[in-house]
Amino acid sequence: MPSVGLDVGKHLIQRTHGYAVAEFAIVLPAILFIVAITLTLMGITATQIQLESSAAMGARIIGRGDPLPDSYRNSLPLGTQILSIPNGEVVEVILTTSQKIGLPYLSYSLTLTAKASARLEPVFEEFG
């Protein structure tokens, strides 16, 4: 529906421009919200994949009888907890981290967990 206004000569005119901008401004937040959710999902997936890969690598390192090096710990997401559970011939490594999603002041913390296991290799001690 066109609106009315005054032109330079104070004559009543009908205005039809500006509707597209107004409509775009109304719908834009909804689209930005959906795009933000999509990007957040992709970020969570990337972090989860990184955790799974790191858990498998950590289990392999411990299974060989080596301690976890600092380079491994530094490669994990900030604040990741490492739990190593030996169970007979198998060692299980559990990595837990929390990822904040949402707006800076309205954030929600999501806990991501990855678990991997490896068989402990026999250690042959060298004599002499």
Next chain:
Amino acid sequence: MQKTTPQKANDSGQVTILLLVLALVLLSALPIVGSIGQLLVTQQRLNAAADASALAGALELEFNQPQACDVARNFQVNFPSSTMSCEASNSRIRLVLTLPITNAPMKYLFPNLVATASAGIAQPAPEHGID
């Protein structure tokens, strides 16, 4: 001669409809993004499980080679619905882990996830050394 002026069409609301359609398309893409993410994570887990199983089986190659595949199968407990095919020789074990996808949207595109892994030991030294 009478001049006819074209009637002006009412364009208001068209952008809203276009953007709402775009929003609906993006909204319907969300479950697909989630399913693809879940698929990628499952593939990563399957790869790790296949690697760990192959390494567990490889520890048996030197002294207990006939049991290497059984050890690899017993080690693989994270994916009970998966199937494993395994071949073991004197110095190498190779296995293929296949996991059927059960999620409705993705199982039509990717019916199975497959992970292949192999591990081995160094070639055993010959029994008779250099004379």
